[in-house]
Amino acid sequence: MGVRILANEDADMACLYCSTTNWAFGPLFESTIEAERFLKYLEREGVKDPRQLKDWTLEEHFHDFCAIERKCYHDEGLCLKIDLCENCE
Numbered sequence: 001m002g003v004r005i006l007a008n009e010d011a012d013m014a015c016l017y018c019s020t021t022n023w024a025f026g027p028l029f030e031s032t033i034e035a036e037r038f039l040k041y042l043e044r045e046g047v048k049d050p051r052q053l054k055d056w057t058l059e060e061h062f063h064d065f066c067a068i069e070r071k072c073y074h075d076e077g078l079c080l081k082i083d084l085c086e087n088c089e
Helices: 032-044 055-075
Strands: 003-008 013-018 023-029
Touching: 003 032, 013 032, 023 032, 023 055, 032 055
Parallel strands: none
Antiparallel strands: 003 013, 013 023
């Protein structure tokens, strides 16, 4: 029992849920891959169980994760390949 990823592949969306209580929590993700990366990010940040976080703390982690994801896209030039950055040519 623990944190699992629930996906709706028709809508390209995913979310986290607790398999013990069957309760969804946290942000919506654009894919299961993004949700998996977020869980790995939390693990690197020392979060053993995201279900234990308060909503606002989980939200802060998500915003930090998104900022890192965008920076990585930009630094690696992926922003141009996926039309993420309006400032790059």
